[in-house]
Amino acid sequence: MIRGVCATVAVAVAVLTGCSTSTPIGDTSPGDPLSRTYTEGKRPAVPDLAGTSLEGKTVRLSDYRGKVVVLNAWASWCPPCRVESPQLKDLQKKWGARGVQVLGLNNDGSRTDGLAFERQHALGYPSLHDPSGKQLLRLPHGLVNTRALPFTIVVDATGKAAATRMGQVTEAELTKLVRPLL
Secondary structure, X not given: OHHHHHHHHHHHHXXXXXXXXXXXXXXXXXXXXXXXXXXXXXXXEOOOOEEEEOOOOEEEHHHHOOOEEEEEEEOOOOHHHHHHHHHHHHHHXXXXXXXXXXXXXXXXXXHHHHHHHHHHXXXXXXXXXXXXXXXXXXXXXXXXXXXXXXXXEEEOOOOEEEEEEEOOOOHHHHHHHHHHHO
8 A cells, every 4th residue: 555655656756847857958047947948059859740720720830940939838727828828929929020939739638628718818829739748748858847737848940949938938038038049
């Protein structure tokens, strides 16, 4: 019985910590355990996530090559996702013409729930629908904890992760991450 409880606790700790405690190569973050930035020569490549949007259109991360992409994983049932959605919408409005593209990665089991959220909040940017988490699993191990929503990855114009942020993000935080990449 005690072994079973210990094993359960060990699994829970591994899930919550993302199974990794080492600092990624190139991490230049100033002490915030939820945020990481990567130096230009040491940025990990982000795979070409692809599938259909909540509206049913084909979407690929590589469609936005040459732009800075703010990839935000979210779900309609996630309270911090609801709070940050206006921030992402505003970022897209203010920085879209300067070469920034927000791309959502929706984890709702139901396309209908994700689409309702997208319409209710008038997001103004596409979201790749990933109900089974297959796209999340393609991300490099340790880049983010894919079991905790929301998270955001800032992808540079060449398709590499320039920064990551676990948890709710603000427009001001994103602006600081995006501006140097333009």
